[in-house]
Amino acid sequence: MAFSGVDFYQIEALLSDEEKAVRDLVRDFVDSEILPIIEECAWEGRFPRELVPQMAALNLFGATIPEYGLPGLDNVAYGLIMQELERGDSGLRSFVSVQSALVMYPIYTYGSKAQKDRWIPALAKGEAIGCFGLTEPDFGSNPGGMRTVARKDGSSWVLNGAKAWITNGSIADVAVVWAKAGGPDAPVRGFLVEKGTPGFTTSEHRMKMSLRASVTSQLAFEDCRVPEENVLPGVEGLKGPLSCLTQARYGISWGALGSAMATYTCALDYAKSRKQFQDRPIASHQMVQEKLAFMITEITKGQLLALQLGRMKDGGTMRPHHVSMAKRNNVWVARECARLAREILGANGIVGEYPVFRHLANIESVFTYEGTHDIHTLVLGQAVTGIPSYNPPAE
Amino acid sequence: MNHVVCIAYVPDTETKVKIGGDGKSIDETDVKWIVSPYDEYALEEALKTREAKGGTVTVLTFGPARADVGLRECLARGADEAVRIASDGLGETDSLGVAQLLAAALKGMKADAIWMGSKGVGTDAGVMVSMVAELLDLPNVNLVTKVEWKDGAVTLWREVEGGREVVESPLPCVIGAHKGLNEPRYASLKGIMAAKKKVIAVKKPADLGVDPAGITGEKAAVRWTKLELPPARQACKLIPADDPQKAAEELLRLLRDEAKVL
Ligand SMILES: Cc1cc2nc3c(=O)[nH]c(=O)nc-3n(C[C@H](O)[C@H](O)[C@H](O)COP(=O)(O)OP(=O)(O)OC[C@H]3O[C@@H](n4cnc5c(N)ncnc54)[C@H](O)[C@@H]3O)c2cc1C
Numbered sequence: 001m002a003f004s005g006v007d008f009y010q011i012e013a014l015l016s017d018e019e020k021a022v023r024d025l026v027r028d029f030v031d032s033e034i035l036p037i038i039e040e041c042a043w044e045g046r047f048p049r050e051l052v053p054q055m056a057a058l059n060l061f062g063a064t065i066p067e068y069g070l071p072g073l074d075n076v077a078y079g080l081i082m083q084e085l086e087r088g089d090s091g092l093r094s095f096v097s098v099q100s101a102l103v104m105y106p107i108y109t110y111g112s113k114a115q116k117d118r119w120i121p122a123l124a125k126g127e128a129i130g131c132f133g134l135t136e137p138d139f140g141s142n143p144g145g146m147r148t149v150a151r152k153d154g155s156s157w158v159l160n161g162a163k164a165w166i167t168n169g170s171i172a173d174v175a176v177v178w179a180k181a182g183g184p185d186a187p188v189r190g191f192l193v194e195k196g197t198p199g200f201t202t203s204e205h206r207m208k209m210s211l212r213a214s215v216t217s218q219l220a221f222e223d224c225r226v227p228e229e230n231v232l233p234g235v236e237g238l239k240g241p242l243s244c245l246t247q248a249r250y251g252i253s254w255g256a257l258g259s260a261m262a263t264y265t266c267a268l269d270y271a272k273s274r275k276q277f278q279d280r281p282i283a284s285h286q287m288v289q290e291k292l293a294f295m296i297t298e299i300t301k302g303q304l305l306a307l308q309l310g311r312m313k314d315g316g317t318m319r320p321h322h323v324s325m326a327k328r329n330n331v332w333v334a335r336e337c338a339r340l341a342r343e344i345l346g347a348n349g350i351v352g353e354y355p356v357f358r359h360l361a362n363i364e365s366v367f368t369y370e371g372t373h374d375i376h377t378l379v380l381g382q383a384v385t386g387i388p389s390y391n392p393p394a395e
Numbered sequence: 396m397n398h399v400v401c402i403a404y405v406p407d408t409e410t411k412v413k414i415g416g417d418g419k420s421i422d423e424t425d426v427k428w429i430v431s432p433y434d435e436y437a438l439e440e441a442l443k444t445r446e447a448k449g450g451t452v453t454v455l456t457f458g459p460a461r462a463d464v465g466l467r468e469c470l471a472r473g474a475d476e477a478v479r480i481a482s483d484g485l486g487e488t489d490s491l492g493v494a495q496l497l498a499a500a501l502k503g504m505k506a507d508a509i510w511m512g513s514k515g516v517g518t519d520a521g522v523m524v525s526m527v528a529e530l531l532d533l534p535n536v537n538l539v540t541k542v543e544w545k546d547g548a549v550t551l552w553r554e555v556e557g558g559r560e561v562v563e564s565p566l567p568c569v570i571g572a573h574k575g576l577n578e579p580r581y582a583s584l585k586g587i588m589a590a591k592k593k594v595i596a597v598k599k600p601a602d603l604g605v606d607p608a609g610i611t612g613e614k615a616a617v618r619w620t621k622l623e624l625p626p627a628r629q630a631c632k633l634i635p636a637d638d639p640q641k642a643a644e645e646l647l648r649l650l651r652d653e654a655k656v657l
Binding site: 018021022028054057060071073077081 | 409464590
């Protein structure tokens with residue numbers, strides 16, 4: 001049965017015809033190409049790489065870029081793409097987020113003409129896959145503490161250090177690696193490290209219980225030499241990676257709604273057809289209704305949050321703390337919905353015949369990456385009080 | 396080669412149809428509209444042929460303003476132009492009325508190949524291909540599952556009961572596309588953005604020289620007088636199988652006395 005959307009508040013009327021057309025296209029793609037295979041993929045711990053050429057043909061990579069023959073979509077349309085993809089699977093959405101917001105965005109925004117000419121078309125066509133290396137084994141929420149360094153040597157840089165939890169790491173043709181350029185106290189800069197560069201190796205994180213249809217890897221750099229032309233010239237300092245994260249988090253605030261829609265609609269259908277006690281559907285019981293009412297209310301609030309955030313982004317007035325609110329809230333909504341849906345499905349909530357447990361497991365990663373829920377709380381706390389409770393890096 | 400693809404914008408095949416208050420039309424609230432799936436095969440084949448041999452692909456529909464969304468979807472997949480014959484405020488017409496309007500529009504369009512789905516989902520009348528061809532005095536081939544182009548002619552494979560028929564037709568002709576002809580493509584985001592910039596040509600029946608009074612109301616040869624949903628399925632009866640002997644007897648009794656099939 002095709003997905004017909006969740007729209008309790010006539011939000012449809014706030015979307016342009018193109019935004020709806022974009023969403024419906026991706027919706028159809030997810031229903032026809034992703035849902036039939038995704039449960040198997042997650043079970044096997046396999047990223048469905050065969051979908052990359054199709055996603056590229058739909059122009060899902062770098063969809064907001066207005067050059068290089070790319071669609072130049074507005075941010076609401078982009079958000080709706082993320083929503084539909086994550087309705088399919090958070091891992092698939094992660095792939096597109098990383099490729100678009102964490103790899104194409106920095107190359108397009110901070111890259112030289114040569115870097116852009118080389119990578120943007122290849123990444124858009126899915127001929128090249130990218131990854132984004134910021135997190136390290138010992139530095140997650142506090143990336144400013146990173147130990148990866150780049151030392152200048154003649155006309156090249158020599159990288160040493162390790163990155164952890166890197167989406168697409170071991171399947172990437174190009175890694176955008178953030179390292180302290182010059183020494184432990186030097187500002188962070190972005191390096192484009194190509195697959196196969198001597199001194200650059202990857203290994204996959206094993207036994208992941210979440211985001212199983214996505215590749216997550218460690219990157220290691222041992223005297224890895226990259227030419228000066230591979231440094232992103234347009235940015236210095238943590239502002240570089242953080243601005244990318246703002247893009248990706250924006251997309252996640254929409255994506256999470258997709259996950260919530262998937263678990264909510266599954267729970268609703270199930271509750272209406274599953275009968276217990278006097279042949280009545282479980283949907284007729286007040287406690288089940290309370291759960292469904294909670295879900296639809298939170299999803300609707302989240303939709304309005306994401307939509308207004310998108311309009312602010314298009315209008316140039318969106319600030320990182322606005323994104324923090326939407327990422328924090330909407331991922332929480334998705335997490336709560338997954339949990340409640342699992343309850344409503346009873347035993348069926350733990351099997352792969354329904355998408356609920358996969359979403360429930362996936363959303364744990366989303367809750368943690370791109371700034372944990374609590375770190376976004378601190379961002380909001382600082383935004384309203386003016387007092388930083390931690391030592392936040394300035395974007 | 397120039398292709399014109401006639402498309403219908405119809406209720407999604409998964410729509411739960413409700414009958415309207417007049418008892419003879421469907422209630423359109425909450426209906427999701429789609430390009431009729433058979434028309435997608437027609438569009439895909441026209442696009443593939445254009446990609447191989449050049450030319451243009453124009454999509455044509457008869458419908459209300461909402462059908463523009465369907466036309467834009469076809470533009471987003473790669474059609475060059477779109478024309479809508481406006482049905483707004485026209486009143487009820489029938490297949491022949493629609494065929495007359497399509498034929499009138501097609502006369503001005505210089506098509507080498509006119510495409511349609513073998514039938515429209517919804518009414519499943521399956522008469523449009525032959526009606527339009529007849530009105531234009533062109534050959535028509537329906538239920539087509541394979542196409543091979545020649546100079547000024549086309550070889551078409553059509554599904555017939557228990558086999559396939561291979562026919563050759565001169566051009567122009569009207570072709571009814573059937574399931575199996577191809578695998579329709581997705582639109583692309585670039586296509587959607589390009590389609591946004593295109594203008595859909597909207598024509599009134601009078602612009603095409605068709606008098607609406609002649610094809611609607613009492614003049615329509617076929618009128619819908621009543622629409623009914625199929626009867627709701629009865630709950631099934633479970634026979635306890637604790638005692639197979641008794642269960643079999645009970646089954647026989649029910650088949651004889653209640654279902655009256657024995
Ligand atoms: C599947 C997956 C994919 C990922 N993909 C990428 C990627 O592509 N690129 C990349 O660079 N990274 C990626 N990450 C890493 C991710 O961004 C980090 O895991 C995240 O930033 C949190 O860091 P951490 O795991 O080290 O947790 P920590 O920072 O150690 O945090 C642990 C706990 O402590 C809390 N905490 C930390 N500091 C504070 C504080 N000051 N006040 C209150 N609470 C605090 C946190 O909220 C959290 O609950 C990915 C992670 C996962 C799980």
